[in-house]
Amino acid sequence: MTQQEPSAxxxxxxxxxxxFSAVVALRDASLVLNRGEVVALMGANGAGKSTxxxxxxxxxxxxTGHVLIRGKDAHVTxxxxxRRSGLVPVYQEPSLIPDLDVADNLRLGNTPVEAxxxxxxxxxxxxxxxxxxxxxxxxxxxxxxxxxRALAAEPDVLLLDEMTAALPTDLVARVLKVAREQADAGxxxxxxxxxxxxxxxxxxxxxxxxxxATVGSVKIEPGxxxxxxxxxxxxDHPQTAVAAKxxxxxxxxTPRLALxxxxxxxxxxxxxxxxxxxxVLGVVALEGxxxxxxxxxxxxxxxxxxxxxxxxxxPASFRHPADAIxxxxxxxPGDRSHALLMSRSVRENIALPLVARLSNWGxxxxxxxxxxxxxxxxxxxxxxxxxxxxxxxxGGNQQKVTIARWIAKGVRxxxxxxxxxxxxxxxxxxxxxxxxxxxxQGAAVLFYTxxxxxxxxxxxxxxxxxxxRVVDVIDAADADEPTLMRAxxxxxxxxxxx
Amino acid sequence: MTRILSKNIWTLGxxxxxxxxxxxxxxxxxxxxxxxxxxxxxxALPFALASLGMAVVVxxxxxxxSLASMxxxxxxxxxxxxxxxxxxxxxLVVLFVLLLGxxxxxxxxxxVVVSRVPDIVVTLSMLFxxxxxxxxxxxxxxxxxxxxxxALSVGGVTLPFVPEALTVWLPKSVVFLFVCLAVVWLPxxxxxxxxxxxxxxxxxxxxxxxxxxxxxxxxxxxxVTGLFAALGGIAVTMSTGIGxxxxxxxxxxxxxxxxxxxxxxxxxxxxLIGPVLAVFILRLVRMDLTLMSVDPNVTxxxxxxxxxxxxxxxxxxxxxxxxx
Numbered sequence: 001m002t003q004q005e006p007s008a009x010x011x012x013x014x015x016x017x018x019x020f021s022a023v024v025a026l027r028d029a030s031l032v033l034n035r036g037e038v039v040a041l042m043g044a045n046g047a048g049k050s051t052x053x054x055x056x057x058x059x060x061x062x063x064t065g066h067v068l069i070r071g072k073d074a075h076v077t078x079x080x081x082x083r084r085s086g087l088v089p090v091y092q093e094p095s096l097i098p099d100l101d102v103a104d105n106l107r108l109g110n111t112p113v114e115a116x117x118x119x120x121x122x123x124x125x126x127x128x129x130x131x132x133x134x135x136x137x138x139x140x141x142x143x144x145x146x147x148x149r150a151l152a153a154e155p156d157v158l159l160l161d162e163m164t165a166a167l168p169t170d171l172v173a174r175v176l177k178v179a180r181e182q183a184d185a186g187x188x189x190x191x192x193x194x195x196x197x198x199x200x201x202x203x204x205x206x207x208x209x210x211x212x213a214t215v216g217s218v219k220i221e222p223g224x225x226x227x228x229x230x231x232x233x234x235x236d237h238p239q240t241a242v243a244a245k246x247x248x249x250x251x252x253x254t255p256r257l258a259l260x261x262x263x264x265x266x267x268x269x270x271x272x273x274x275x276x277x278x279x280v281l282g283v284v285a286l287e288g289x290x291x292x293x294x295x296x297x298x299x300x301x302x303x304x305x306x307x308x309x310x311x312x313x314x315p316a317s318f319r320h321p322a323d324a325i326x327x328x329x330x331x332x333p334g335d336r337s338h339a340l341l342m343s344r345s346v347r348e349n350i351a352l353p354l355v356a357r358l359s360n361w362g363x364x365x366x367x368x369x370x371x372x373x374x375x376x377x378x379x380x381x382x383x384x385x386x387x388x389x390x391x392x393x394x395g396g397n398q399q400k401v402t403i404a405r406w407i408a409k410g411v412r413x414x415x416x417x418x419x420x421x422x423x424x425x426x427x428x429x430x431x432x433x434x435x436x437x438x439x440x441q442g443a444a445v446l447f448y449t450x451x452x453x454x455x456x457x458x459x460x461x462x463x464x465x466x467x468x469r470v471v472d473v474i475d476a477a478d479a480d481e482p483t484l485m486r487a488x489x490x491x492x493x494x495x496x497x498x
Numbered sequence: 499m500t501r502i503l504s505k506n507i508w509t510l511g512x513x514x515x516x517x518x519x520x521x522x523x524x525x526x527x528x529x530x531x532x533x534x535x536x537x538x539x540x541x542a543l544p545f546a547l548a549s550l551g552m553a554v555v556v557x558x559x560x561x562x563x564s565l566a567s568m569x570x571x572x573x574x575x576x577x578x579x580x581x582x583x584x585x586x587x588x589x590l591v592v593l594f595v596l597l598l599g600x601x602x603x604x605x606x607x608x609x610v611v612v613s614r615v616p617d618i619v620v621t622l623s624m625l626f627x628x629x630x631x632x633x634x635x636x637x638x639x640x641x642x643x644x645x646x647x648x649a650l651s652v653g654g655v656t657l658p659f660v661p662e663a664l665t666v667w668l669p670k671s672v673v674f675l676f677v678c679l680a681v682v683w684l685p686x687x688x689x690x691x692x693x694x695x696x697x698x699x700x701x702x703x704x705x706x707x708x709x710x711x712x713x714x715x716x717x718x719x720x721x722v723t724g725l726f727a728a729l730g731g732i733a734v735t736m737s738t739g740i741g742x743x744x745x746x747x748x749x750x751x752x753x754x755x756x757x758x759x760x761x762x763x764x765x766x767x768x769x770l771i772g773p774v775l776a777v778f779i780l781r782l783v784r785m786d787l788t789l790m791s792v793d794p795n796v797t798x799x800x801x802x803x804x805x806x807x808x809x810x811x812x813x814x815x816x817x818x819x820x821x822x
Contacts, residue, residue: 078709097697097705097708099699
């Protein structure tokens with residue numbers, strides 16, 4: 001630290017904006033960080049948090065606005081430069097080289113070894129050898145090594161992005177303790193986390209982003225959580241009428257899909273719920289709470305570590321997506337490019353699941369295929385002017401094709417992963433209506449969405465997942481956004497099973 | 499100690515395989531001796547240098563399909579310029595050709611980094627560009643090599659004050675190869691540049707976040723590949739005495755040796771000794787099968803099968819290692 005007035009902020013970002021072609025990711029983001037201060041940077045999914053982090057750390061250059069570090073224009077164009085200017089980030093994913101050992105990784109970033117060792121010990125990792133290969137160390141250890149490497153660089157500003165997401169509780173406690181000590185010693189910290197408990201324990205202030213703009217900065221004090229949730233949502237969350245009448249009659253009998261204690265990967269720990277015929281069950285979770293793993297298991301892309309899946313009362317396990325499809329589970333991924341053959345026609349894409357069955361070896365029954373495909377296209381009002389190649393359709397129309405193909409085939413259980421991300425409101429409405437239609441015809445739909453307002457528009461109930469566990473089950477009628485947001489942040493934690 | 503062993507297990511395995519093959523060769527062909535080693539070394543030299551070049555760029559996460567064409571360009575340039583030149587001039591020619599190789603590599607690397615077109619496409623295009631360039635310089639085999647250069651790769655090593663019998667079995671061509679390897683690669687491997695090659699090949703994003711200039715590192719890797727290609731081109735001219743505008747089968751042989759030599763095609767893993775050993779193994783297998791008068795077409799099938807079996811075996815060993 002150079003000598004300067006104690007009141008001058010260490011980091012001062014003002015009026016930062018960034019657009020990616022037509023999409024505005026940030027409109028007017030700002031952040032002020034004083035010496036010795038820990039500030040939480042908060043925002044709902046899609047508020048522009050990750051873009052802002054990339055700009056602060058020099059991975060992206062802003063279109064407008066400035067970032068001052070210690071009063072100097074920190075015009076950083078690479079993480080290396082950001083580091084020299086005094087800001088050291090610890091990213092969400094480990095940024096160590098898997099094929100090099102610990103010592104070589106330190107050499108690569110010019111990290112002082114003695115300081116690094118000191119921090120590794122202080123953070124509670126004892127059995128580390130400098131010739132351990134990074135690729136063979138567990139994820140939690142890598143997070144700690146990343147942090148120790150950052151601390152060893154003696155930064156003025158430390159940026160911790162979801163630092164504790166993959167850590168066991170004892171390590172979380174150590175990280176928070178070390179971070180607090182660093183702040184007391186005069187360093188400043190930007191802390192990004194979905195966990196209110198950690199923010200309350202560590203942070204002095206919270207700066208909240210909404211729709212690409214900073215909407216305010218509040219002091220952390222008891223009871224502030226409600227206020228932050230409101231700031232993240234904005235005053236005008238529309239109270240749209242519930243589109244669906246819950247099908248109480250359907251809630252008897254054997255559930256179509258019953259999960260008990262499902263665990264997978266490092267994030268999904270213990271999820272249980274029932275999905276019934278004729279029901280649309282929403283899944284609400286902040287980013288990285290285990291929802292990706294949940295859908296991967298149900299789609300047959302990944303094996304569960306523990307727990308059971310039962311379909312119509314029969315236990316099931318999938319080795320391959322084809323097994324899941326054969327059991328009547330249909331997965332529509334969030335990333336359209338994973339689901340579609342981008343350079344083939346709309347018709348071929350819709351017909352693919354119809355013909356992709358081994359029992360159908362031989363000629364494709366073209367006439368039958370054509371009727372079904374036409375029916376699906378009409379039903380979804382897919383704009384077929386650019387039907388020769390799917391890649392030339394708009395995002396909304398592409399998304400409709402991914403759903404249309406399963407309607408053409410006939411669907412029993414539909415797993416939708418954020419189907420409306422990045423598409424226009426008209427297409428969104430068509431997709432809600434379609435989902436309700438499918439449920440009315442007896443399909444069961446699991447509907448993960450990153451837009452909380454969609455729960456009331458499309459679902460009957462919602463399960464809320466936090467930290468890999470179901471923390472709440474809410475009827476659509478009660479699922480206004482503040483309720484869902486509080487639950488998603490683990491503020492209303494109660495162990496329940498749907 | 500065990501860690502050093504396990505890190506180099508692939509190279510040690512290859513060395514053992516090579517030793518076994520040498521014994522087998524001696525059994526098949528009892529007169530296999532000094533002259534046999536010498537001809538093996540000379541035949542392997544351009545292949546080995548090509549494999550070194552390919553290994554460097556693959557370690558850094560790229561690939562260079564124009565390698566053999568760059569060898570052709572440097573080979574004809576060297577032979578044309580040396581034709582009628584004095585010894586002193588020919589030394590300058592060698593230095594110029596080495597610079598030329600590095601420059602061609604830099605062009606390849608810059609195109610890959612700046613255009614963001616996949617490396618395999620860029621270097622495939624450059625294969626044709628360099629090939630045309632080589633034919634423009636010399637449209638048929640010709641030119642000449644300086645006598646001192648030719649002498650570098652012929653015969654065994656003789657040292658003053660050391661009985662000839664002790665050193666003569668070691669071919670000069672092999673010494674030449676290891677001198678090239680040591681002079682070019684050791685300083686890089688020991689410096690941060692070498693680390694950056696491995697880092698960029700292993701995980702480019704993590705490398706970027708660790709402060710590595712990813713683009714410049716890649717260009718540097720291509721430049722080193724070009725340098726090795728130039729050494730390979732000089733080796734061709736050295737052993738034949740003329741420039742060859744049409745490249746030999748060095749490209750695919752280099753990829754094969756790199757894979758067999760334990761360099762992972764995805765980048766970030768492997769060394770340069772492995773590919774050299776792999777070149778000698780593949781050459782020896784070919785020589786033994788020829789000595790056993792096996793149909794040459796069967797020989798290539800055997801070579802391919804060896805690669806598949808060895809690499810699969812390595813994969814199984816690696817998976818076992820990870821589980822424990």
